[in-house]
Amino acid sequence: MPIIAIRGLTKAYGAHRVLSGVDLDVDAGTVLALLGPNGAGKTTLVNILSTLVVPDGGTAVVDGHDVVRDPDGVRGAISLTGQFAAVDEILTGHENLALMARLHHLPRAVARERVDGLLDRFGLWDARSRPARTYSGGMRRRLDIAASLLSTPRVLFLDEPTTGLDPRSRKEVWGLVRELTADGVTVLLTTQYLEEADLLADRVAVLDRGRVVTEGTPDELKRRVGADLVEITLADRTTERHETDGTLDGLVRVLGGVAAGEREVVGVELRKPSLDDVFLGLTGQPAAGAGRAREGTDTAVRGGNGEAA
Numbered sequence: 151m152p153i154i155a156i157r158g159l160t161k162a163y164g165a166h167r168v169l170s171g172v173d174l175d176v177d178a179g180t181v182l183a184l185l186g187p188n189g190a191g192k193t194t195l196v197n198i199l200s201t202l203v204v205p206d207g208g209t210a211v212v213d214g215h216d217v218v219r220d221p222d223g224v225r226g227a228i229s230l231t232g233q234f235a236a237v238d239e240i241l242t243g244h245e246n247l248a249l250m251a252r253l254h255h256l257p258r259a260v261a262r263e264r265v266d267g268l269l270d271r272f273g274l275w276d277a278r279s280r281p282a283r284t285y286s287g288g289m290r291r292r293l294d295i296a297a298s299l300l301s302t303p304r305v306l307f308l309d310e311p312t313t314g315l316d317p318r319s320r321k322e323v324w325g326l327v328r329e330l331t332a333d334g335v336t337v338l339l340t341t342q343y344l345e346e347a348d349l350l351a352d353r354v355a356v357l358d359r360g361r362v363v364t365e366g367t368p369d370e371l372k373r374r375v376g377a378d379l380v381e382i383t384l385a386d387r388t389t390e391r392h393e394t395d396g397t398l399d400g401l402v403r404v405l406g407g408v409a410a411g412e413r414e415v416v417g418v419e420l421r422k423p424s425l426d427d428v429f430l431g432l433t434g435q436p437a438a439g440a441g442r443a444r445e446g447t448d449t450a451v452r453g454g455n456g457e458a459a
Contacts, residue, residue: 154199155175156195156209159207161194162206177336177353178336184196185354185425186358191357200225231311237293243278244278247296250300272292287316288318291311291319307338308339353365378393390408
């Protein structure tokens with residue numbers, strides 16, 4: 151049984167229909183990345199699942215609790231981290247977590263144990279007595295996520311958690327997400343960084359015009375786009391593109407065919423379909439995070455001139 155089950159969910163604001171019948175399941179202990187262009191309904195969906203907004207129709211059940219009929223049960227099972235770190239910059243890191251522990255009505259001994267444990271786990275122990283205003287962006291985000299875990303949620307909603315972070319801080323957050331799912335926490339992640347979804351998500355759902363237009367593992371979605379491409383640059387600087395199955399044998403066959411024509415090759419690039427391609431093909435527009443440096447999507451093979459293709 152999925153820990154999140156959504157059927158026919160709808161929501162409109164006046165004449166503007168934001169969600170038009172969303173169906174989606176999320177398995178326990180996994181990461182689901184929710185992608186979609188601006189205005190697709192991602193934040194509205196997260197707000198409904200976290201009981202901040204009431205849907206117009208359909209059902210949504212989180213950890214066995216209906217978001218409309220049992221919102222208190224949902225709130226007891228979840229935590230939500232928004233796009234920007236919600237920490238008090240005047241308070242120290244320790245004081246921020248201690249305050250959240252009091253708001254959760256945790257017993258004093260339990261609160262002390264959890265606060266100290268989270269500060270240590272998230273690499274903030276040495277900075278625990280410093281005001282949060284002295285923290286880097288990555289440290290603030292780690293503190294924010296730590297605060298979300300004081301209540302030991304079974305489901306964590308992360309709404310674009312790495313927006314505005316530098317590459318190093320983003321990787322730190324990615325590491326935390328992996329640790330959380332290893333501990334059995336279910337993560338629903340909205341993101342504009344498609345390589346983030348590719349690296350972290352067990353499954354990806356693309357939301358467009360208020361509906362889920364496709365869903366599957368990152369590899370499944372990329373395979374639906376088409377074959378891998380080999381781009382070959384010749385000595386006269388012309389470029390040839392050949393489809394391949396992505397295997398070494400397939401690459402050798404393509405290169406063998408080019409070599410048989412006695413043409414000088416100066417560069418070869420194997421380009422695999424990416425989630426950028428999936429997103430563009432489904433929504434007709436690039437993701438907001440497209441064009442930024444991607445990790446692990448392209449492989450360059452050095453040609454005879456020693457330069458990367």
